[in-house]
Amino acid sequence: MNKEVIALLRYCKQRLQEIINHQFNISYLQFKSLFLVLNLMLFVALLGEELQAGIVKGLLIILGLNIIVGIYYYFSQEEENQVAQVLAAILDLSFISLLVYHSGGLESPFLLAYIILLARIGIKRQELWQVILIGLTGHLIYVITLYLHYNRLEFYFTMKFWIECLLFAGVLFGLVIVVRMIDSQRKSLEKRSQKLQERSITDVVTGLYNFRYFHRRLEEELNYAQAGSYSLTLIMIDLDNFKEYNRHVGAEQGDQALYQVGQILKQVTRDNDVVTRLNSDEFAVIMIDASKELAKETSIKIKDAIREYSFVGEEELAQGVLTASLGLATYSDYIETPQELINNADEALYKVKLSHKNGIQVYNSMFAELKRELEGTDSSLLNTLRTLLTVVNARDRYTYGHSERVMKYAMAIGEELGISTELLRILKYAAFLHDVGKIEVSRDILNKKGKLNKSEWDLIKQHTIFGVNIVEPLDDLDEIVPAIMHHHERYDGTGYPYGLEGKDIPLLARILTVADSFDAMTSNRPYRSAMGQEEAVNELKANKGGQFDPKIVDAFTQVVGQVFKKSEFHAS
Secondary structure (H helix, E strand, O other), X not given: OHHHHHHHHHHXXXXXXXXXXXXXXXXXXXXXXXXXXXXXXXXXXHHOOOOOHHHHHHHHHHHHHHHHHHHHHHHOOOOOOHHXXXXXXXXXXXXXXXXXXXXXXXXXXXXXXXHHHHHHHHXXXXXXXXXXXXXXXXXXXXXXHHHHHHOOOHHHHOHHHHHHHHHHHHHHHHHHHHHHHHXXXXXXXXHHHHHHHHHXXXXXXXXXXXXXXXXXXXXXXXXXXXXXXXXXXXXXXXXXXXXXXXXXXXXXXHHHHHHHHHHHHHHHOOOOXXXXXXXXXXXXXXXXXXXXXXXXXXXXXXXXXXXXXXXXXXXXXXXXOOOEEEEEEEOOOOOOOHHHHHHHHHHHHHHHHHHOOOOEEEOOOHHHXXXXXXXXXXXXXXXXXXXXXXXXXXXXXXXXXXXXXXXXXXXXXXHHHOOOHHHHHHHHHHHHHOOHHHHHOOXXXXXXXXXXXXXXXXXXXXXHHHHHHHHOOOOOOHHHHXXXXXXXXXXXXXXXXXOOOHHHOOHHHHHHHHHHHHHHHOOOEOOEOXXXXXXXXXXXXXXXXXXXXXXXXXXXXXXXXXHHHHHOOOOO
8 A cells, every 4th residue: 555655646746747847728726626636635545544654754745845846836827817816825725734734733844834835925915805815714724724633722822823823924914015015116116217218208398209219119110111011101290480480489489389289290190100209390200001192181181280270479470370391201112221211201391391381292202213214224323323312412402302303394394395215214314413513512602592703603604514524434324414514505595504506405405404494493492482383484485585495395384284283292
């Protein structure tokens, strides 16, 4: 019989070890029930035959070690069902009581297991009702265990018993108090940390996300977009003439206006859109899983809502109302970094600010179109164009946007005239680079508000020759040299640099002259405001035969309405 009991215990130990090591998918109550069944099996076996006290004690120690390991396993796990937790803890107390019952009562070495169990309960269970219930239940189980062991209640009135009970209670409630204090401090620190984190990503004036959070979030969302998870559109919003408004109403009311703009943006956008304030008068909206069309609709709502809102003191502005300009850029396969998407939206915004204000512009890069056309066929030309355009954009933002618009107008004229596909290709490249020579002219001269003096004007007129000097040495671009050289010649022969007249001026240069002049007239410059479409067209007609080729002006007037709308997305 001894061998059978030992074999049974070894089997039980092995099974328990497997449960602990592999963490089988078994609920805690099932786990404790398994302990109870094994315990009953053990003592049924022990009661079947008289065994020596040393063997019984050894067997009990083996079982006790397994139970203590099981207790540790249980309290190392998380369990949402609090009732199940309490029942499982009571089962543990019962198992330890059985050990105490069979190993000497008050003299049992397994009293230490009570302390271990109560310590774990005190650390893990912070609900007061759980602690009280487990404490009272444990006390009752302990009393019953000792009563069964001694068959009398005299132990209940002994100093040793109450010292042990007080020790157990002290361990349990002491640890609960300590853990509660630590947890309270932890929660306080977490709350403080959360507030600090919120402050670090929140704009203090508007309550929106700030510049720092904008860049972090845009990078995250761009990664998802690049993985094909969803589309992504960025809206940049700039309040028109806000510095002037701030001067009239003061900083305090200016901040209030910024707050009101922030509230407008939050009301108009969706819950999953990320609304941020970037700087003094510029905001951004990251539209997640949003098409370009939805972004346009949202932009119109934003623009209209800001214009229609009654801001205090806005009547002091020249236009009598506070408005906003918006630039949109949607993620495409050609965008590799968050900064590229920001630059695209910023470029679109700049075009609105340059020409109209209180408008909306969707970014549509002609360079992206060129890249699609040339990709895989003419990489050297593509790289050359990229390099030149990077230099132009870094040197003079106006020239870059102006070149894109001139390309659109020039291509529309060329198509209306019916020129060949090959000439259209050359015209496209020439339009893009027609002002590249201006990178040799200082910004002060290019952006001078007053009238240019003779030396400054002479330098400006040299930009066509500068452009040719830049382009001519480059492979594959020699065909665009005549158009760049002569796009400031006049049809009547009074232009520069060589004073060519009429049909002596290359066709593509004559086309660029019209496209270039129209965009210059319809764009805001430091020294004058933009003309409207109709006024600019009338100016072209008035100068037919003088500055412009009449045939080209007539062709442009046929397409200007359509191409002008395409080049600028207006929401009025």
